[in-house]
Amino acid sequence: MTAVSEQRSAAPARRFATVVGGYVALTKPKLVELLLVTTLPAMMLAADGWPGTGLVAATLVGGMFAAGAANVVNCWYDRDIDRLMSRTVDRPIPAGVVSPTAALVFGGVLAAASLALLWVATTPLATVLAAVAILAYSVVYTMVLKRRTVHNTVFGAFPGAAPVLIGWAAMTGSLDWPAVAFFAVVFCWQMPHFWALASRFREDYARAGVPMLSVVAGPVSVGRQSVAWAWATLGATLLMGSLTPQLGWAFAIGGGALGAWYVAESHQWLNRIRSAVPDRPMRLFSVSITQMTLLSVAIAIDVLV
Structure with a gap:
């Protein structure tokens, strides 16, 4: 196989890896990780010990999907201003790696998967709190408040702290x-x-x-x-x-x-x-x-x- 043929055969794999990496980047993994840091200790406090590996896994994965969904919708809605900012110009949508429509569908799939998993594996209250957090960040903060008020950060802090309540509710079904x-x-x-x-x-x-x-x-x-x-x-x-x-x-x-x-x-x-x-x-x-x-x-x- 010639060098040109090898490069051509490797190109689809590189494009696939780039697109997959783009979808992952839309969820803002570092931000999701920081949010989940508070979920586990909240569950441990509620259980006064280890809550159980199955419940922990379901809550963390459900929380990861919920936060990821909200972040994807944030990236979809903010794609116009992301193009203007040096910190965000390389995000997948402005960079052309993921289309806006595909990103919005991806966010919806993550939200649905999150709520389904939390409903089946945890408690109704944890599921409701996750749904409220998704809507609070992706709609209330991103679409309504972020570009209209200097107090946007304070409002955005509510969904940012929600993983604590979700973790506690997943363990106890209450607050x-x-x-x-x-x-x-x-x-x-x-x-x-x-x-x-x-x-x-x-x-x-x-x-x-x-x-x-x-x-x-x-x-x-x-x-x-x-x-x-x-x-x-x-x-x-x-x-x-x-x-x-x-x-x-x-x-x-x-x-x-x-x-x-x-x-x-x-x-x-x-x-x-x-x-x-x-x-x-x-x-x-x-x-x-x-x-x-x-x-x-x-x-x-x-x-x-």
Whole structure:
């Protein structure tokens, strides 16, 4: 076989891999992974131990499909502004890897698969919460609020924290105050997390006409509000510890320390903004991911040890 023939035979395989990779990229795997980080500890808290491998697998896969479906619809709807932003111009739809129609169908299939799996394998309440989260992110946030109000991030934080409630409901079929407190932690945590990212890509959002806080308000205002929400995250963490008898030393020490770290880093970001030096918003963004991941680990340790 000549080199030309080998290249021709390999081309379909490369195109197939590119298209499959495009569909996966539409689900925003890194964001899905971050959402699922809070689902498992919520289930463990509700069960006061290991919830069972089958239930865990069904809930995580169902949650992955639900979050993926919402993200796919987000990519489908935002394809016009994605073309204008350096961070998103290479996404599968603007890049021509996946057509808009195929993406929308894919999102619908993922949503249906998610709700069917959760209905069969978990509880009706978990299924309803997942459906509400899909609609809240893909319709209320993406289509209605994102391009119309500076408060879009706050509204978007509701579906972002929903995996906590879905995990708890999948285990118990109900909700309780510890679940609500954990929801509050994740809800408050999202504002500094995302505003740091939006500050890094402020020019992108301005070019696309999206009224993110970093576009509408000055950097100092963004920093101040991030500090306030970081303190709220710490307060919600302490409240969660007081409302959840399953939590012990790991959460008492780790949760407080991690919350204080988040507060300290948000203050440092504000100080850098005020000092007119490179503010490095992605440092706070990276710290936020580590903080939430370790907080989930602390919960798992307290439940299992």
